[in-house]
Amino acid sequence: MSDLIQVNNLTKTYGKQRGIRAVTFNIAEGEVFGFLGPNGAGKTTTIRTLMGFLKPTAGQATIGGLDCWSQATQIKRLVGYLPGEFSFDPNLTGAQILSYLGHLRGGVDQNNVRQLIERLDFDPSKRFHTYSRGNKQKIGLVQAFMHKPQLLILDEPTSGLDP
Template sequence: MTAIIEVAGLTKRYGTKRGILDVSFQVQEGEVFGFLGPNGAGKTTTIRLLMALLHADAGTARIAGLDVWQQSIAIKRLIGYLPGELSFDPNLTGGQILEYFGHLRGGVDQAYLKQLIERLDCDPSRKFRQYSSGNKRKIGIIQAFMHRPQLLILDEPTSGLDPLNQQEFERMVKEVRADGRTVFLSSHILTEIEQTCNRVAIIREGQLVRVGLVTELKDIKRHELTITFASEVPLDAFQGLDGVEQVELLADGRTLHLSLQGGADAVVKTAAQYAVVSLISHEPSLEDIFLRYYESDGQAAKEASHVV
């Protein structure tokens, strides 16, 4: 396979604040590549560098063999870009914004554009300032997809979308991949990356901590279950079950709080042997997952609030 994105030693600093440090990865043509990390980890900085909106302090970045800073105009002809924050003219309608971008790109397939608008249930007649955050996101997604670019670079694309539109977006991404085109997608949501991507780079505190297949994420995936029973249950019935890392019996003697890695099948089957009153599943934030996982490797946990 041919690499469409090549990043080597990319570094960007903001004075005393850290942006990203020595980031290197490749994205192959025809794949959906996830860029995963908690908010403030450096995902947007990396994307802005790829889009030549920022200039790196060190390192190189190439798209389709072209230098992202020296040949940025040629690169932009190949790309559909969705920024993390949209700044379209608030007094234009959604339709006018899409028409403007269509002309900018030398014309687009109007039938395909209409199809995208219908699929995302978007009303193009309203002014951009009248849209909710989710509807603004729809306009951004449509303008990124509508010219069928060779490469899509999408920064937190489902932010603000309702579940139905999130599912439709996932179908659109799969269609792009089936067409042999490439998607680079950033997210702080582990499940979103699992559902849409085949490879992933994980960034934390401005540095890549791993690059690999999405299937390899199972070793960091964590979630928690709180199960309340009708009467007291033996704690040892759940200790040592497959996937269970920690079990805590709460003060009422009837409620268990379990920390799990991977699937919950063994826990659910064991719980079914008793009278269950309620079961609540909670997925920790990605930062919580990272802190727990990387602390176990001996890495100190640090505040990421100063990372841009």
């Protein structure tokens, strides 16, 4: 198997604040990889750098041979991403949010979206502000999977979910 993700001496600093320093790893296609560490260890910073939301101070990261900073738009087509925290207009329903995010992706298979909603036992008819933390997480999981991505990057995917 070839490496789908390559990270070499990735560093992100915030002035005198700690970020990540010289992180190096490779992840092969088909491999499951998890970050473990205490709060503030740099797990989310590494993920946000991989997604092209943060520009690295030094080093390089690629996904599918694409540079995570300069080719971030192309990477987002390959990746299903669940951020650690997210928010939407509190008055939109779950269905409206998923429809909006599907349109941003250029359209998604609505059959797949329905299957994900069913599988997660999620009610998309309620307004975002009425959802529990767990149901907000379910919206995030549906949107991460709905375009059948080649790669999933999930930041704290079980947060707020019951076993």
